[in-house]
Each structure stands twice: as structure tokens, then as C-alpha cells.
Amino acid sequence: MTPDFIPVNEPLLDGNEKKYLAECIESGWISSEGPFVRRLEQGVAQRVGRNFGIAVCNGSAALDVAVAALQLGLGADVILPTFTIISCAAAIVRAGATPVLVDVDPMTWNMDVSQVEAKITSRTRAIMVVHTYGLPVDMDPVLTLAEKHGLKIIEDAAEVIGQTYKGRPCGSFGDISTLSFYPNKHITTGEGGMVLTDDPELTERCRSLRNLCFQKKRFVHDELGWNFRMSNLQAALGVAQMERLGEFVARKREMGQRYNELFKDVNGLQLPVAKTRYTDNIYWVYGVVLNDDIDFDAEIAINRLTNLGVGTRPFFWPMHEQPVLRQLGLFRGESYPIAERLARRGFYVPSGLALTENQQNRTVDSIKTLCG
Numbered sequence: 001m002t003p004d005f006i007p008v009n010e011p012l013l014d015g016n017e018k019k020y021l022a023e024c025i026e027s028g029w030i031s032s033e034g035p036f037v038r039r040l041e042q043g044v045a046q047r048v049g050r051n052f053g054i055a056v057c058n059g060s061a062a063l064d065v066a067v068a069a070l071q072l073g074l075g076a077d078v079i080l081p082t083f084t085i086i087s088c089a090a091a092i093v094r095a096g097a098t099p100v101l102v103d104v105d106p107m108t109w110n111m112d113v114s115q116v117e118a119k120i121t122s123r124t125r126a127i128m129v130v131h132t133y134g135l136p137v138d139m140d141p142v143l144t145l146a147e148k149h150g151l152k153i154i155e156d157a158a159e160v161i162g163q164t165y166k167g168r169p170c171g172s173f174g175d176i177s178t179l180s181f182y183p184n185k186h187i188t189t190g191e192g193g194m195v196l197t198d199d200p201e202l203t204e205r206c207r208s209l210r211n212l213c214f215q216k217k218r219f220v221h222d223e224l225g226w227n228f229r230m231s232n233l234q235a236a237l238g239v240a241q242m243e244r245l246g247e248f249v250a251r252k253r254e255m256g257q258r259y260n261e262l263f264k265d266v267n268g269l270q271l272p273v274a275k276t277r278y279t280d281n282i283y284w285v286y287g288v289v290l291n292d293d294i295d296f297d298a299e300i301a302i303n304r305l306t307n308l309g310v311g312t313r314p315f316f317w318p319m320h321e322q323p324v325l326r327q328l329g330l331f332r333g334e335s336y337p338i339a340e341r342l343a344r345r346g347f348y349v350p351s352g353l354a355l356t357e358n359q360q361n362r363t364v365d366s367i368k369t370l371c372g
């Protein structure tokens with residue numbers, strides 16, 4: 001890779017990260033027992049408006065813990081969008097439940113909430129919402145359905161710490177909600193994640209599940225958990241990052257608005273929706289979708305952009321087209337045309353916090369070359 005290659009993501013680590021990491025090393029607190037873990041849990045929970053945060057080793061683990069903690073029962077159905085990351089469906093399957101899919105909205109790329117009610121049956125126990133690429137799911141209809149049918153809400157807020165829906169923080173809508181702190185997120189701990197809830201019993205279950213379900217009598221277990229603990233080193237990074245969440249969110253919004261301006265005259269692209277009835281886009285990533293009159297697909301675009309020195313990532317590949325899930329006998333004969341099209345036509349361009357204006361200009365110029 002050439003030195004001027006534009007990475008798809010680069011985090012900003014120039015606040016108190018080094019200082020807090022040095023504190024861990026100097027004090028010897030590097031495991032999950034250290035004080036930064038609790039500080040991060042409290043800081044994030046408070047920022048998102050929740051009573052409890054349970055730090056874990058990544059956002060996928062957070063989903064596993066969240067779904068397992070709810071004890072939905074074997075064979076319970078959980079409704080989720082097909083356009084998401086495998087971690088969502090995997091957590092449902094691993095908990096012995098069944099993922100049931102809906103398609104996404106062609107403009108916002110989020111769960112099409114108008115399709116949810118038709119999928120609710122006597123087996124349905126929960127709806128998993130996934131706020132995608134910077135815009136939140138339209139939560140009001142989901143909350144109404146959950147109330148009407150007595151369903152739990154699992155909220156995957158991995159991509160949207162700092163985003164709101166009608167002024168209320170994302171991450172505050174689920175009976176249980178999850179975050180990721182991977183380096184492409186607004187707040188990073190290298191690898192990391194968190195479960196959020198207001199329920200003290202669920203909190204205890206999550207803490208237990210993340211820590212091998214140790215009991216009072218150590219090394220005797222009634223239940224199988226995982227070692228999904230977050231280290232003090234990771235949490236130290238997170239505490240430093242949280243000090244800058246407001247700044248990071250503002251930076252992302254500026255980046256997105258600047259791309260909107262630069263891409264205005266480029267033909268053949270669908271750009272992210274800047275504003276919905278319920279919020280402004282936070283542009284976690286800046287996604288573009290190739291119009292049907294462009295005679296190549298996202299895979300070809302990604303290869304050509306790599307050759308031009310621009311890092312990109314494809315959009316999600318839908319759950320109903322995942323070989324591993326189909327081998328389990330799931331989703332036979334099902335089709336979700338919007339997600340199928342997004343997967344084949346969509347990709348995102350460099351969108352990290354360290355992205356410079358010059359890199360943005362070069363990215364857009366490269367795409368202009370591509371699309372003519």
C-alpha cells in the first residue's frame with residue numbers, strides 16, 4: 001500500500017489516551033479489575049441515559065450477552081433486519097432462538113418498520129433494532145408494537161453512540177442495548193463493547209455471563225458464560241475517548257456535510273439521507289449506492305478505488321444470503337430485494353475521525369473518475 005493510500009478509517013488518539021494508559025502501567029492495573037473499567041461503564045451509561053453499563057471485549061460479545069441475558073427461550077423468534085452484521089443473527093442463533101427477517105428502507109438503509117407487524121406470531125419474543133450507518137431506526141412504531149405484543153427490544157447501537165432519535169439518545173431504547181468500541185466507532189477502546197440497561201437483575205445476569213458465570217463458590221457453575229471481560233487498558237482508552245464524544249460527533253457531521261457538497265455534482269450515486277423527521281445523520285460511515293445506470297457493481301468499484309489509492313468497505317451482506325445461516329435451514333425461499341440491491345451496489349468511503357479535507361477531495365475526485 002502506498003504511503004498516500006487513504007485508509008477507510010483512522011481513529012483520533014491524541015487526547016488523554018497515553019496518560020491514562022501510563023497510569024494503568026504505573027499502577028499495575030491492567031486486567032478487568034482495574035478502576036477505568038467501572039469509570040467507563042458509569043461514564044457511558046450516564047451519557048446514554050441508562051442506569052447500568054457492562055463493559056465487554058467487543059460489540060459482538062455485547063450482543064451475545066444481551067440476547068442470552070434476556071432468556072427468551074428455545075425456539076423464540078426474534079425479528080431483525082436482514083441488512084446487518086452477522087453478530088446480530090449469530091447471537092440469536094447461539095441463544096437457541098430463531099432470527100426472523102424484515103427488509104430495510106431504500107433511503108435510510110434502516111429496518112423497514114412497516115414490515116415488522118406482519119412477522120409477529122405467538123413465538124415472537126423480541127425485536128432487535130440495528131441503527132445503521134449513522135441514522136437511527138424509526139423507533140416510535142417499534143416501541144408501539146413491542147408494547148402491544150409484549151415484546152422485548154434489543155437495541156444494537158454499535159454504530160451510533162452520540163446519535164439521538166427525537167432528542168433521546170440511541171442506546172436508551174432497548175430493554176437491553178449494545179455498543180461497540182472498535183476503532184471505526186465514534187469512541188474506541190481498540191476492541192471493546194458495552195451492554196446497557198436500566199434493569200438491575202439483567203445487569204447482574206450480564207455481569208455474570210461476561211465472567212464465566214462464576215458463583216459464590218468459585219469454580220462451581222450452574223450456567224455457562226464466557227470470558228468477555230474488558231481490560232483496564234482498553235477502558236483507559238475509552239475514558240479518554242469519552243471526554244471527546246461531543247467533538248467527535250460534530251467532526252463526523254462536518255465530514256458528512258462536506259462529502260454531501262463535494263458529491264453534489266457526481267452522477268450515478270445515491271448519497272446518505274442528510275435529515276429525517278427524527279434526527280440529522282451522524283455519518284458514522286459515509287455510504288454511497290451505485291445507481292442502476294452505472295454498468296459496474298460495488299465489488300468492481302471497490303477494486304478500482306483501491307487501485308486509485310482509496311480505501312473503502314462493502315455494505316453488509318444480508319442475513320438471508322449467508323451460507324452459514326442457510327445451512328441451518330433458515331430463510332428458505334425468502335427474498336428481501338432492497339437489502340440484496342444495497343449489498344451489491346453499496347459501499348462506504350473513507351469516513352474516519354482523522355480524515356483530512358485533502359483526503360476527502362481526493363476520494364471524491366477518484367469516484368468522479370470512476371463514474372464519469
Ligand SMILES: Cc1ncc(COP(=O)(O)O)c(C=O)c1O
Binds near residue numbers: 061130192
Ligand atoms: C451494527 C453492528 N453491530 C455489531 C457490531 C460488532 O461490533 P464488534 O466489531 O465490536 O464486535 C458492529 C461492528 O461494526 C456493527 O456495525
